Amino acid sequence: MPVVMPIFGTRPEAIKMAPVVEALRRAGGVECFVAVTGQHREMLDQVNELFGIKPDHDLDILQPRQSLTGIMTRTMEGLDRLFTENRPDAVIVQGDTTTTMAGALTAFQHGIPVVHVEAGLRSGNLFSPFPEEANRKITSQVASLHLAPTPTSRDNLLAEGIDRDDVVVTGNTVIDALLTTAGKEIPFSDPVLEELASSGRRVLLVTTHRRENQGEAMEGVGRALARVAAAEPDVTIVLPAHKNPVVREAVLPAIEGLPNVIVTEPLAYGEFTRMIAMSHVVLTDSGGVQEEAPSLGKPVLVMRENTERPEAVTAGTVLLIGTDENRIVAEVHRLLHDEKHFDAMAHAVNPYGDGRAAERTVAAVLQLLGLGKRIDEFTG
Numbered sequence: 001m002p003v004v005m006p007i008f009g010t011r012p013e014a015i016k017m018a019p020v021v022e023a024l025r026r027a028g029g030v031e032c033f034v035a036v037t038g039q040h041r042e043m044l045d046q047v048n049e050l051f052g053i054k055p056d057h058d059l060d061i062l063q064p065r066q067s068l069t070g071i072m073t074r075t076m077e078g079l080d081r082l083f084t085e086n087r088p089d090a091v092i093v094q095g096d097t098t099t100t101m102a103g104a105l106t107a108f109q110h111g112i113p114v115v116h117v118e119a120g121l122r123s124g125n126l127f128s129p130f131p132e133e134a135n136r137k138i139t140s141q142v143a144s145l146h147l148a149p150t151p152t153s154r155d156n157l158l159a160e161g162i163d164r165d166d167v168v169v170t171g172n173t174v175i176d177a178l179l180t181t182a183g184k185e186i187p188f189s190d191p192v193l194e195e196l197a198s199s200g201r202r203v204l205l206v207t208t209h210r211r212e213n214q215g216e217a218m219e220g221v222g223r224a225l226a227r228v229a230a231a232e233p234d235v236t237i238v239l240p241a242h243k244n245p246v247v248r249e250a251v252l253p254a255i256e257g258l259p260n261v262i263v264t265e266p267l268a269y270g271e272f273t274r275m276i277a278m279s280h281v282v283l284t285d286s287g288g289v290q291e292e293a294p295s296l297g298k299p300v301l302v303m304r305e306n307t308e309r310p311e312a313v314t315a316g317t318v319l320l321i322g323t324d325e326n327r328i329v330a331e332v333h334r335l336l337h338d339e340k341h342f343d344a345m346a347h348a349v350n351p352y353g354d355g356r357a358a359e360r361t362v363a364a365v366l367q368l369l370g371l372g373k374r375i376d377e378f379t380g
């Protein structure tokens with residue numbers, strides 16, 4: 001039986017690949033062996049545990065404060081050995097991390113067809129987000145099948161000369177994952193969050209980790225949060241802190257110990273989506289959160305200068321605000337106090353998917369292997 005190998009390494013890849021792994025295992029006709037690089041460790045294992053995924057291969061590459069080159073070389077060497085001993089008929093990579101890019105390149109060098117999930121996102125600036133814009137462009141160069149989440153990302157690929165026959169618009173698998181948890185009253189493992197949930201207080205949910213924001217910009221984010229906390233005693237700021245020590249060192253000193261700020265470890269996916277659902281406003285530089293929060297009807301302030309996810313900006317639920325400290329304070333204030341502005345942003349939109357992305361993905365993979373037919377595309 002043909003073997004398909006999903007390869008992933010970080011939290012967002014795991015969340016977005018989980019529905020694909022599940023659908024592949026249900027499909028029949030192919031065997032699915034999962035390989036993880038372990039680029040993330042705790043944050044990856046947390047997701048795999050939730051979705052019941054036990055990797056068949058684990059390269060376990062994480063090192064504290066790892067460099068991009070280190071992630072890349074350890075991934076390529078590990079996969080080189082793996083492909084030599086266990087050669088799959090196709091690999092599936094997701095998104096734009098260094099695991100994604102290095103996984104795609106190593107498979108290509110072994111002559112193994114590469115399927116790219118979440119293909120075609122482009123900010124238009126090679127250096128922002130860094131290194132993700134380069135990672136996804138490199139991956140597009142070597143992929144055999146490009147699974148674009150939206151018509152916009154399909155058009156980006158076509159504009160770069162990718163053959164239309166090699167592109168399928170699937171919707172984003174993050175929406176499939178979200179639908180497995182949305183609407184469920186998943187208990188928080190931290191009693192402080194459960195208490196917050198029953199308090200009725202307004203919540204500002206914050207996540208930050210982007211490499212290009214690390215350092216001075218991220219310290220400014222910390223200062224902005226401290227100012228918001230002081231100015232808005234009736235609002236609670238919740239910050240599930242990324243495991244990266246560089247992020248923690250930049251953001252936490254300004255806010256730790258403030259009475260209306262809760263800093264937590266990374267929340268399990270179900271708990272995090274419940275936290276989005278109970279938030280008033282979301283402030284983030286995350287890619288995935290830009291997709292999830294709009295579909296739950298939450299206004300999102302994005303601490304970046306550009307985005308490869310323009311759909312929710314166009315729909316009016318996402319506002320790009322950059323990382324200037326004063327601007328962050330002002331935009332949060334506006335959403336908390338200007339009801340008209342809040343109402344204009346707080347409406348649910350679903351430009352990113354309809355919950356059938358994994359089904360379309362598997363159909364396209366089977367077609368690539370000569371085992372089936374594609375199904376209708378996601379139209380946005």
Ligand code: UD1
Pocket residue numbers: 010011012039040041042043044063064065066068071096097098099131132209210211243244245
């Ligand atoms: C990576 C991806 C980024 C993605 C993000 C999602 C690259 C270059 N970056 O960035 O595209 O948006 O993941 O979160 O691929 N760490 C732990 N345990 C963990 C995870 C991280 O200790 O479970 C620490 C380590 O010290 C590590 C550091 O965090 O060196 C940074 O992790 P890394 O994967 O290099 O970069 P991210 O910023 O997480």
Ligand code: UDP
Pocket residue numbers: 011012015174207209240241265266267268269270272273285286287288289292
């Ligand atoms: N997420 C989570 N727990 C948290 C914070 C985020 O499960 O404490 C999820 C979130 O729902 C989204 C994904 O992690 O699906 C986003 O990951 P991240 O922001 O690390 O990466 P990006 O999407 O920016 O690549």
